[in-house]
Amino acid sequence: MVNSRDALAIGRLDAHAQADLVRSGELSARELVEAAIARIEALDPALNAVTYRAFEQALQKASTLNGDSALRGVPYLLKDGMDYAGMPSRSGSRLKKNAPPMSTGSEYSNRLDRAGLIPLGKTNAPEFGLLPTTEPVLYGPSRNPWNVAHSSGGSSGGAGAVVASGMVALAHAADGGGSIRIPASCCGVFGLKSSRGANVRARGPHIIEDFLVGDTLLSRSVRDAAWAFAVTAPEQKQPLTFNPKSRRLRIGFALENFNDEQPSPDVAAVIRRSAELCQRLGHTVEEIKRPFDGPAVDRAFKLIWAYLAQDLVSSSRASLREGRLEDVLEPWTMNLGASSESLTLTDVDRIFVEAATAGRALEAFYSRYDVLLTPVLRHSPLPLGALAPTQAFEPMYARMFDYVSYTPLQNLTGTPAMSVPLYMNENGLPVGSMFAAGRGRDELLLQLAFELEQAEPWAARWPKFSVGA
Template sequence: MTDAKTVHAFCDDALGGLDATAIATLIARGELSPREVAEAAIARAKRLEPYINAIELPLFDTALDAASAAASGAFAGVPTFIKDNTDLKGLPTNQGSAAVNARPAKEDGAFAKQLLAQGFVTLGKSRMPEFGFNASTEYMGLNPVRNPWHLDYSSGASSGGAAALVAAGVVPIAHANDGGGSIRIPAAACGLVGLKPTRGRFIDAEASSSLPVNIVGEGVVTRTVRDTARFFAGMEQVYRNRRLPGVGAVEGPGKRRLRVGLVLDSINGAPTDAATRETVLQTARLLESLGHRVSEMPLNIKPSFADDFSIYWGMLSFLVSTFGKQLMSPDFDKRMLDNLSVGLARHYRKNALKTPAVLYRLKKSQDDYARNFGDYDVVLSPVLSHTTPKLGWLSPEQDFDSLFERLLQYVSFTPLNNATGSPAISLPLGATAEGLPIAVHFSGAHGDEKTLLELAFELEQAKGGFRRIEDFARA
């Protein structure tokens, strides 16, 4: 299970080394029962949680009762966790913040209903940083979520708890969402597949649907491409947005050879480190060997984008800190906010007069982004400008100015897809000298998750499958 710094829960139980698709298939055939699968996952969670600290609220007794009830859907009987910014009936939604102190939700949230209709057995809520603002799941005065590949490193964020649980083998799939990279960043840090959907692909969570620019995409993190593809197909059986092309059942590589645009440097000028750059270039060479055409491309995005997104990021913190009692809980206590939330709100107040222009440009960025796809089918880039940092580098215990600058340097590729509403996927295609995962990022045209999934299948097969944490631990 552990070699001091690397931990995982894979063992010879009902879950074994299976992905969610395999577990769902065995349950449907009657070869596994949902209860024995839930029992195995709970045992794994109890064994690993002291190491990774990824669970916000356990629901183990309720999960065993739910596993004993009949369920239907693409993942009937498969155990999972729901992120702590999504309402589940009977549980508080504390948004990863000590300031919130929420009352138990009266019903499942709108998105949660769509997700749970796939038959998942919910084991509890996963941890996240305060309001999802950080790119590492760390706290002031509390233990962080730790990366199971190496416990001294960040698991990413804001879906850092979900990613740690899936990477460590506690569950094969977990809910995640993405307002600036929060599916793709933890997927990159923990060696997982993370696909941010097109805006409107799924039913929106209530809070995100009310935003002036809806930057939040819902989804999952998984260990295999087929689990992510099955999730998208299953969600489409529950709700289909007729304004978007259907994704359908994607089950393998596509036959079409793609025009791939290569972007190595970020919009804000943050340098890409050598290991990350080499992983992207190796992926480009692999794509060419598979018959795809790769060429460097200029990114048609206004230079103001990075500043605009930072101001919008600050605006969200300002709204939370100012109206927390109305938006979150009557017991909201702004004195408990961390340094990042306080600093972001202050950053917005300094720039508040720019709000109309910022919102206008962010909304127009969708049109700018779309023009990139006249000559290209997908865009290849880093997920992040440098490899996963050690815990503490992005801690909210840092002073705001230092932390903010580090975040701007680190998270310089992913926010574009949030503002534009476009789909993008993180795939674990490289490794650091220490063996930690390095991911690459593919962005697609609006509504074209299908191409991203087909390409992900092809790369997964070309690599003989993505690296697994238990193999790394044995090496």
Template sequence: MNRLSRRAMLAGSTATLALAACAPRTSKDEPAAVVAPELMDGTAMAAAIAAGETTAREQVEAAIARAQAVEPQINGIVTETYESARSDASGLLTGAFAGVPSFIKDLIDWRGAPTLAGSRGLEGHVATGDNVFASKWRRAGIVSLGKSATPEAGLISSTEPLSNGPTRNSWDVSRIPGGSSGGAAALVAARVVPFAHASDGGGSIRIPASTCGLFGLKPSRDRLPYSEPGAAAPPIQISVNHAVTISVRDSIALFRAAEANDGTYPLLGDVQPLTRRLRIGFAPEPIGGTPLHADTRAAIEDVAQLCRELGHTVVDYTLPMDGQKFMDSFILYWASGAAMFAQEVAVFSGKPVGPEIVEPWTLGLAGLAMARMGEIPDAIAHLQAFEAQYAAFFDSLDVILTPVTGSPAIPVGEQAPDRDFDTVMDSVLTFVAYTAPMNAAGAASMSVPLAWSPSGLPIGAMFSARKGDDGLLFELALELEAARPWANRKPVVTAI
């Protein structure tokens, strides 16, 4: 899930990858016909474009063809910007990913495209400029094909906005792809593009990565830009921008391309597969006391065993925290964001807050915040104090290993935003059982696609580290990717 950057929205690698041969080159104005589109990772695609083995226009046309092939089944795109993508691809592009096609999550501005945040109340909002993070991707030469689907304001762990209908998981279309970066993950999993923009305010990179069999790292707070310059800082900045990817090396290169470079952290150095052995705390129990699905338990225990086989020390660990108190505080803070969003949509639309402009789930959260407004300062104080508490987890550990979610992907409709509020809340608390602490702490955390259920659903493993230890996680991810490659595992619905 992701907490919306409202002010900005309203103001304006490995050898295991299928590095397929590109279509024969033609002129920029006449891209090659795409008969059997294949997909490289973004790093390889950018290199092929730079070497003149293909063109940006050819790669954009191939990606559009892939999108058109699978979109009727997954419904991951809110707005298509194919003509502007063709124009961009035909122009002069520079940067680490010059000419590589992708999608921007429909919570941030991309100049000239609508920003609807999954909300019917924002119809007509078109961005006049780029979000601060989006500007990094534009400078990297990335070509946006459009906006990917998100639940309203990114407020829930399933992507089923009433404005666009449910996005479906390409591994099983009866299941959700997760949220709030569900459209991004569905499109990458179906091999439409090698990576897509995602954001994470409570698990929104890691949850869709887990349910869709992708790699997804949530950066440490302030490693990559999020808030617009001059914007008032929230009490706790829980949200971050980054991506969901097929390869780890794409995630690393995208991280480098978007680094804030403001002196808060040193820039990411050379990243190679991890060589030193880690002390890993294995903590499979959900923080809020909800049940853990048997398939997820088996999967995470298998990953713990993989880490042992790689020589890491894996120790049983229980997070020393009051999980129920934490989740209550986090949900209340989350609900206060929903209340702010509802008010700002009312201002934009000129209509009163109500079901005509915002969804029942958003209204329910807003109502919760209003009913418990006097408790919000204490909730914020608890979450602010948690950052130091989280840091102490690593006095004797390098990394913590947990599941990402309480179960594999749940059925479409279970978290539909127009269902009974309390019923949906129970589902959310059971499903989103691990990810929020890292948002409150501002810490680095990643979902790695290392296991699948007996029925074929991906189950991500979450490795979390100290704030600022993004590089360590990338090194571990490269080691895990080499030990148990995933890039050639393709879902039922795939464009290649």
């Protein structure tokens, strides 16, 4: 049995270092899981990031684990809504609060099983992943480990909080409009949203979700993220490692959002510092104007997000056995879905035309540059309540899409992007820097991330509510 002090010390290690303890025989996989359970029990009461605990299931799995993969025996957490055998998928919704355990998992979670990771349960997420904050009525808010009055981001906000605090070294996250990069930015961890089709299927076939969503494991180290990217690729590959002689890149950085507005001054300062760091590392860096039609991308994302909400509302209505839908779905979900009712078939056409147009604009940009650097979000982490799903719809709609007015570009175009936790703002909150590349250039981004991590390490930077406090 690992004592509480050692459990916290283990939590300060990344997944590779934790796996080394098992490989060397210093700890068993079961002891690694016991240590993670102790950290969750110590830290989660302040953060409310873990919504389903499958501790006995995890301990049993650890005791019977076979194989010799690189991260064998490392505990992690799944996002609520990711199917896994023996655990319910509630999607942050009161509609599913009594959902029974699933009988099967996804190919994505099965791949992680085969790689020897051990799931401890599920993390907090907003209803159906429709918000960039994690404040569902079902579970209550997930709090930011740096300042519990602020949001941990969304929709993978619980995942961001558990990794930032050191409860676990890895946590599953999914990104349909920024939901990997947003919590990574808000919580000060690393998050790569991969190219469309770069990971195995993580959910059932769905035209909008297949078009928009990518999956990853949030982590504190780039090597852990590179491993996750490789092991969940359709054709499994060897994880990328740091090459200190990698070629110098042409990086363009832009500050304005989709609607030609500047980010808040603290966010702008972080992006400029990140650009200066890249320049010191020998990359060619140039400030540019946004290289695509921002208002068109903004329109397209608002349209497809409303259609997604309407699809979720319709399927929820069909599954409701008794009672009123508005008693089990949040106002944000209901009203966002209703906003699609006035849309026409021409609007559907516009979504895909404008997404394709943005894709061509990015192809032209990436023929001249290797990487685009922008903010992840227009503001640093918002106070809890600012985007709560019970807020009045019209002002909430404007605030929400303004807040996320950078990340949806890569979802619509199928291109990769990552949030890198290089710097903090003057109030001690993390502000991620978003680096994006052309489709299929995920490993180019990871190689840059390795270099940035070495030049401006963040491993020793821990929030107030964490194993390192």
